[in-house]
Amino acid sequence: MATNKNTPKAAPETKEEVSVKAAETAPSRKAYALAASPILWVVSIVALLIGAFGLYQRLTEGMRTTALGAYVPWGLWVASYEYLVWLEIGSLIVFTLLVYVFKTHPILHKMAVTIYLTALAILAMALILIGLDLGHPFRFWHVLVSPQWNSLLAWMIWAHMIYMVVLLGKLLIEAYARSESLKRIGVILSYVSVPLGIALVAIAGSVFGVVIGRPAWQGNGLPLYFLVSSMVVGTGLLTFLFVWFYPNKEESEYLATARWMGKLLLGLLMAGLVASALGGMVLLYPGIPAQAEALRLALFGPFWWVYWILHIGFGVVLPILMLLLPRNPSPRLIGIAAGLLIVTFIAVPLNIVIPSQLVIGVVEADLVNAFHGPTLNAGYFPTTSEWLVTLFAMAFGFLVFLFGFTVLRLRPRDESTSKEAVK
Secondary structure, eight states, X not given: OOOOTTSOOOOOOOHXXXXXXXXXXSOOHHHHHHHTOHHHHHHHHHHHHHHHHHHHHHHHHGGGGSSOOSSOOOOHHHHHHHHHHHHXXXXXXXXXXXXXXXXXXXXXXXGHHHHHHHHHHXXXXXXXXXXXXXXXXXXXXHHHHSOOTTOHHHHHHHHHHHHHHHHHHHHHHHHHOOSHHHHHHHHHHHHHHHHHHHHHHHHHHHHHHTOTTOTXXXXXXXXXXXXXXXXXXXXXXXXXXXXXXXXXXXXXXXXXXXXXXXXXXHHHHHHXXXXXXXXXXXXXXXXXHHHHHHHHHHHHSTTHHIIIIIIIIIIIIXXXXXXXXXXXXXXXXXXXXXXXXXXXXXXXHHHHHSHHHHTHHHHTHHHHHHOOOTTOOOOOOOOHHHHHHHHHHHHHHHHHHHIIIIISOOOOOOSSOOGGGTO
């Protein structure tokens, strides 16, 4: 169709208008540049190589390189596994509830690919650690071929395998699906992931709750406490990713959503603190020696600072003050508070797993002192090999994230919110 020569031409944009428009449409260049920085690749690869020495020790010398034994069979690796499961599943549950179930903040759907990539990287860390914690890690397939359904461990492994398939399916659909039928399958998988994730966290808590020889773990409150902890740290991860990696930070929805996420994180932090206090009082009230002593070891034992300084100080009080005191906290402040929570929350599973086993050296001291042997040690502190294996797992997972983010370009979307999130 011919154009009208008399049609007035649009006035050229000024430099100010161009710069504002670029700021509104450009992705978060600083976050992307940091993630793509060669320094991160170098640091991650060096950490992987250093940690590989611990992996070599574990594969050649077995469990002899650890401080685990007959009295303390679960240590750093199990606690780290639980922490990573909370982090992975909690973030996905909160994301799915907000975007697909309640549809309160559909703009979060732009973060879908990066959130699923992060969850996959965390899952890789978790599976490496829990696999190496097994006496014979290469026999893991036995529970898949011939599971004993009266064992909660079998249920946990099967649930995690199914959850991994769902997670991979969601990641591939979000990243590459173009047909409406595949997108509808992605929505169905999102709904399925919520009860499946809740079940997995509850089963993980039940694995501890049914151990007869550990009174501090027994009871039906631990699965619920695991779920609350998962929601708290998962919301922290979701908030952190949204604040630092959202594509268009100049959007009005970004600021409103970031502050809403900050309020949600604040509420869950306070709820988690109340749940922790109530759980402590329930353990203390009956006066059962093993339960009370386990709590005393966590609060006032040799590693009291793990709870009071690392968790309560830097992981609870400081983030609450950062989110509560400013009338309108900036997204940067919210992101820092979420980051503090993520880094320090490892103290929670450490204080659940380890003190409850160390208590045997106090309440059953006569038994411990009656027999002596290389594996009959009622004390525990991770060996260098355990720390190195943990470093290897973390570095491997971080490299998975870097590869997906920079090479496969699994980044937050810059286009408008997808229809699947608002239907």
